[in-house]
Amino acid sequence: MPLSGQSDFRSAIDFTALAVERTMDRLLPKGSDPEARLFEAMRYSVLGGGKRLRAFFVMASSTLFGVASQAALRVASAVEFVHAYSLIHDDLPAMDDDDFRRGQPSCHKRFDEATAILAGDALQALAFEVLAHEDTHGDPAVRTQLVAGLAQAVGPHGMVAGQMVDMDTEGKALSMGQITRLQRLKTGALISFACSAGAILAKASEPARHALIAYAHDVGLAFQIADDLLDVEGRREDTGKTPGKDAAAGKATFVSLLGRERARDQASLLADQAGRHLDMFGNKAELLRQAARYVVDRRA
Amino acid sequence: MPLSGQSDFRSAIDFTALAVERTMDRLLPKGSDPEARLFEAMRYSVLGGGKRLRAFFVMASSTLFGVASQAALRVASAVEFVHAYSLIHDDLPAMDDDDFRRGQPSCHKRFDEATAILAGDALQALAFEVLAHEDTHGDPAVRTQLVAGLAQAVGPHGMVAGQMVDMDTEGKALSMGQITRLQRLKTGALISFACSAGAILAKASEPARHALIAYAHDVGLAFQIADDLLDVEGRREDTGKTPGKDAAAGKATFVSLLGRERARDQASLLADQAGRHLDMFGNKAELLRQAARYVVDRRA
Numbered sequence: 001m002p003l004s005g006q007s008d009f010r011s012a013i014d015f016t017a018l019a020v021e022r023t024m025d026r027l028l029p030k031g032s033d034p035e036a037r038l039f040e041a042m043r044y045s046v047l048g049g050g051k052r053l054r055a056f057f058v059m060a061s062s063t064l065f066g067v068a069s070q071a072a073l074r075v076a077s078a079v080e081f082v083h084a085y086s087l088i089h090d091d092l093p094a095m096d097d098d099d100f101r102r103g104q105p106s107c108h109k110r111f112d113e114a115t116a117i118l119a120g121d122a123l124q125a126l127a128f129e130v131l132a133h134e135d136t137h138g139d140p141a142v143r144t145q146l147v148a149g150l151a152q153a154v155g156p157h158g159m160v161a162g163q164m165v166d167m168d169t170e171g172k173a174l175s176m177g178q179i180t181r182l183q184r185l186k187t188g189a190l191i192s193f194a195c196s197a198g199a200i201l202a203k204a205s206e207p208a209r210h211a212l213i214a215y216a217h218d219v220g221l222a223f224q225i226a227d228d229l230l231d232v233e234g235r236r237e238d239t240g241k242t243p244g245k246d247a248a249a250g251k252a253t254f255v256s257l258l259g260r261e262r263a264r265d266q267a268s269l270l271a272d273q274a275g276r277h278l279d280m281f282g283n284k285a286e287l288l289r290q291a292a293r294y295v296v297d298r299r300a
Numbered sequence: 301m302p303l304s305g306q307s308d309f310r311s312a313i314d315f316t317a318l319a320v321e322r323t324m325d326r327l328l329p330k331g332s333d334p335e336a337r338l339f340e341a342m343r344y345s346v347l348g349g350g351k352r353l354r355a356f357f358v359m360a361s362s363t364l365f366g367v368a369s370q371a372a373l374r375v376a377s378a379v380e381f382v383h384a385y386s387l388i389h390d391d392l393p394a395m396d397d398d399d400f401r402r403g404q405p406s407c408h409k410r411f412d413e414a415t416a417i418l419a420g421d422a423l424q425a426l427a428f429e430v431l432a433h434e435d436t437h438g439d440p441a442v443r444t445q446l447v448a449g450l451a452q453a454v455g456p457h458g459m460v461a462g463q464m465v466d467m468d469t470e471g472k473a474l475s476m477g478q479i480t481r482l483q484r485l486k487t488g489a490l491i492s493f494a495c496s497a498g499a500i501l502a503k504a505s506e507p508a509r510h511a512l513i514a515y516a517h518d519v520g521l522a523f524q525i526a527d528d529l530l531d532v533e534g535r536r537e538d539t540g541k542t543p544g545k546d547a548a549a550g551k552a553t554f555v556s557l558l559g560r561e562r563a564r565d566q567a568s569l570l571a572d573q574a575g576r577h578l579d580m581f582g583n584k585a586e587l588l589r590q591a592a593r594y595v596v597d598r599r600a
Contacts, residue, residue, distance in 0.1 A: 034478075035461040035485075037468060042456065089421060094413035113394030114467050117417065118460050121389060121424065125455030128428045132448040140441040147447050148432040155425030156342065160418050161335040167414050168337060178334070185335075 009290035016059045016076070017052040023073040024080060027130055041111045041119035042126075046084045050102060053223075053295070054079045054194045060287045061198025061212055074136045075146060075197045078127040082154050083190065085123035088116050090163065098245065103236075124154075137201060145200050153193040162186025171250035176257060180221065183254075187227075188220035195219070195288075211277050215288065218274035223295045225267040228253035229260065230300070238300040267296040309590035316359045316376070317352040323373040324380060327430055337411065341419035342426075345407045346384045353523075353595070354379045354494045360587045361498030361512055374436045375446060375497045378427040382454050383490065385423035388416050390463065398545065403536075424454075437501060445500050453493040462486025471550035479552060480521065487527075488520035495519070495588075511577050515588065518574035523595045525567040528553035529560065530600070538600040567596040 024046055029039045055076035062072035091098040091106040092113060099109050108116035130136065131146045152158055162185030169182070195216035199209040230239055231246045232255055246253050255263045274292040278285035324346055329339045355376035362372035391398040391406035392413060399409050408416035430436065431446045452458055462485030474482070495516035499509040530539055531546045532555055546553050555563045574592040578585035 029456045033461070034468065034481075035456070035464040038456060038461060038464040085421075089417055092414075092417065094417060115464070117389055117392065117394060118464050118467075120421070121385075122456040122460040124421065124424055125451050125458075125460065128447055129451035129455055132444045132451060140439075140444040143444045144432045144440040144447070147428055147444070151425050151429035151432060155429055156329045156335070156338060156422040158425075160422040160425065161333070161338060164335040164338040164415070164418050167418075168334065181334075 009287055009294060012060070012287050013051065013053075013056050013291070013294070016056045017050070019069070020052050020055040020059070020073055020076045020080060021047060021049075024077045027074070027077050027081075027126070029126075037111065037115055038118055038122060041107055041115045042123055044110060045088050045101075045107045045119060046081060046123065048102075048104075051298070051300070052076075052080060053291075054083055054191060056291060057191060057194035057216070057219075057288075058197045060291060061195050062201055063198070063287070064281055064284055065198055065202030065204055065208075067198055067201045071135075071137055071201055072198065074130055074133070075201065076194075078130045078146075078150065079190065079194050079197070081123045081127040081130070082150065082159075085120040085127075086154070086159060086163070086190075088120040088123070092116060095163075095167065096245075096249070139203075142200060142203065146197065149193050149196065149200060153189040158185055158189035159187075162189070166251070169252065172252065174252040174257070179252060179254060179257060183221060183224040184217075187224055188217065191220040191223065192216040207280065211280055214277040215274045215292070218270045218277065219292050219295055222267045222270035222274065222292065225254045225263050225270070226296045226298065228255040229263055229267070230298075231255070232260065234299065264296075271296045309587055309594060312360070312587050313351065313353075313356050313591070313594070316356045317350070319369070320352050320355040320359070320373055320376045320380060321347060321349075324377045327374070327377050327381075327426070329426075337415055338418055338422060341407055341411045341415045342423055344410060345388050345401075345419060346381060346423065348402075348404075350402060351598075351600070352376075352380060353591075354383055354491060356591060357491060357494035357516070357519075357588075358497040360591060361495050362501055363498070363587070364581055364584055365498055365502030365504055365508075367498055367501045370435075371437055371501055372498065374430055374433070375501065376494075378430045378446075378450065379490065379494050379497070381423045381427040381430070382450065382459075385420040385427075386454070386459060386463070386490075388420040388423070392416060395463075395467065396545075396549070439503075442500060442503065446497065449493050449496065449500060453489040458485055458489035459487075462489070466551070469552065472552065474552040474557070476557060479554060479557060483521060483524040483554075484517075487524055488517065491520040491523065492516040507580065511580055514577040515574045515592070518570045518577065519592050519595055522567045522570035522574065522592065525554045525563050525570070526596045526598065528555040529563055529567070530598075531555075532560065534599065564596075571596045 028043050058076035058079055059072050088107045090096050091101055092108055098106055128147055132143055137143050162182055165182050166186055192213055195212045196209055199212050234243055236243055271292040275289035278288055328343050358376040358379055359372050388407045390396050391401055392408055398406055428447055432443055437443050462482055465482050466486055492513055495512045496509055499512055536543055571592040575589035578588055
């Protein structure tokens with residue numbers, strides 16, 4: 001059953017999570033080689049749940065253009081591999097030093113630091129390997145666009161830069177503009193890639209791509225504000241993370257800058273605005289509009 | 301002046317090192333953005349010397365087929381970016397814990413651990429970004445082959461697996477077969493990709509590709525044996541590394557298994573054998589044959 005058969009957002013995101021989990025399970029290495037510990041650490045960090053929101057963005061944007069779900073699931077897996085790698089490295093003692101992730105011991109606690117570093121490194125390589133493989137798309141021009149798009153999103157002008165700024169600005173006061181830029185890099189760039197993946201796979205028109213990127217822009221920001229709110233208000237049972245972590249680390253967040261109420265209003269505004277960027281797609285974009293609402297209303 | 305104008309190996313490798321250094325300098329990010337520290341760490345670890353042997357293999361294999369040096373230099377840079385990332389991560393306290401690299405403080409000593417982890421992560425992404433860019437080759441099918449080749453060489457069935465096994469087997473006795481497999485993964489896979497890059501760029505015949513891979517196979521092994529010998533016999537002034545590191549870490553090496561003399565003989569044998577794999581290219585492969593000799597005779 002393809003995603004387009006799902007009209008209700010909750011069942012659509014659950015359906016995606018299940019399908020992408022199966023695809024990732026197939027793409028991840030396994031075996032009894034001497035390096036099996038590496039494979040185990042990769043599987044431990046990738047599999048076993050999560051909202052798979054980034055995967056959902058890939059699948060929902062692909063559904064807009066009627067892209068075959070088999071291709072989209074591979075791209076969704078690559079995005080989740082990169083996301084998982086970034087979480088493994090972020091959790092390391094030298095970085096955010098977090099012992100828990102999704103309510104489970106983080107990778108370096110379950111295994112060890114060296115294994116966690118290597119598992120992250122291997123997941124990044126695997127993501128590009130999956131995108132470059134002919135099963136992802138018959139046209140190599142599309143595959144290189146996917147590779148280039150992901151590399152830009154997560155490289156020195158994307159996700160990694162955001163993480164660097166995040167580390168460097170701990171304990172410093174940041175302006176709204178600075179926090180927004182940080183978020184765009186740290187989480188926004190990968191979300192943008194995920195949302196535009198469907199358009200790349202379908203060789204869609206420039207206006208269609210731009211609409212999705214504009215949507216991603218607002219959704220990404222809304223997502224981060226909601227994340228900051230959850231750090232303050234969320235319960236460990238729901239989020240699986242140590243609450244109050246950002247405040248304890250002296251991190252400037254949207255909430256520390258705006259206060260809870262204005263932050264909540266801002267996130268809600270952005271979610272509505274995100275949906276309106278998709279007017280050109282009419283009803284077909286309903287799942288993406290609901291996703292924008294979900295992003296700000298979620299509890300985990 | 302293209303590499304094909306260089307008949308003498310020593311001037312050819314120096315020439316390549318200079319050219320690739322210039323290309324990498326152009327491809328690496330710079331600026332005064334808040335994440336400038338990340339850019340500095342990437343530049344610190346990549347630029348400023350080294351033999352650039354992997355880059356040389358890309359350039360020399362490209363010269364065999366008359367590939368434009370501008371394209372080859374981009375692939376050579378991508379390979380060196382990945383090599384540099386692997387060294388940064390290998391040097392981390394949780395991994396080999398080495399304070400020096402090429403006679404300079406290693407990245408995490410010059411900067412800090414978090415910056416070193418991120419610089420490595422960003423260099424890996426940058427390598428794939430460079431390969432996927434249209435300046436690397438006009439044909440996207442070639443670019444995806446390069447991306448797939450590099451990803452396989454450095455991912456969970458390549459370089460990272462080798463590093464995992466290397467960490468896991470410290471202090472354990474290994475057989476010749478186990479050490480050979482470890483080396484193939486840890487250093488051999490990337491060297492194989494570098495040696496076959498010219499054939500990919502030129503869309504060369506299967507026999508030509510296989511000849512280069514067979515060459516790389518033997519050169520890679522010879523390289524590792526020579527490296528193990530240098531760890532025992534090398535001087536810090538030459539190698540820029542802490543001598544006796546492997547023995548102190550209880551690592552099984554070709555030297556600990558074979559003894560110095562037999563290891564030296566074996567490396568020499570492999571270098572000659574490597575050269576013979578290139579018979580089909582006649583005199584055009586002279587630089588690659590000399591490179592195989594250099595690999596075993598070098599002092600650093």
